[in-house]
């Protein structure tokens with residue numbers, strides 16, 4: 692898909708069908724995450740591919756926002772291996788870039804998706820046995836949207852460029 696089409700066609704999906712995501716498409720999505728840039732190229736990232744029914748039940752305990760997706764990518768930052776400067780660390784930013792790469796590659800593969808921050812990180816930590824340095828940053832439910840999936844209500848509501856940009 693043309694890049695311009697990818698960024699314009701992507702929209703938040705809040706009702707997925709049960710259709711399985713093809714393994715090759717999933718691998719392409721993960722590969723897009725693997726090659727994302729991170730601060731000092733430290734790649735302080737751990738991605739859990741949650742696809743078993745037990746795993747998806749664990750996601751549902753932590754978040755109301757799976758929307759029936761058959762796969763959820765749980766993207767975590769690793770505090771111990773990220774670039775740090777005093778109190779500042781890039782693990783969250785790095786994880787967001789990795790998630791953005793995967794989200795756009797999902798759209799490129801024709802796989803619907805939604806970025807989710809509404810989750811209880813402590814529940815994820817307990818359910819997935821995460822060590823203290825591994826911090827859940829984003830959930831990325833992926834799959835094929837249900838035929839009755841409503842259009843994303845905010846998708847076409849964007850500020851004008853003049854509200855966002857200032858040339859100096």
Ligand SMILES: Cc1cc2nc3c(=O)[nH]c(=O)nc-3n(C[C@H](O)[C@H](O)[C@H](O)COP(=O)(O)O)c2cc1C
Nearest residue numbers: 701702703756805806807808809810843845846847
């Ligand atoms: C950082 C971030 C966090 C989000 N968290 C949630 C969430 O927890 N639950 C949800 O339903 N949508 C969530 N969304 C989806 C946004 O609501 C959606 O992207 C936005 O309204 C614009 O709509 P569009 O993606 O269709 O263009 C999140 C999006 C981003 C970028």
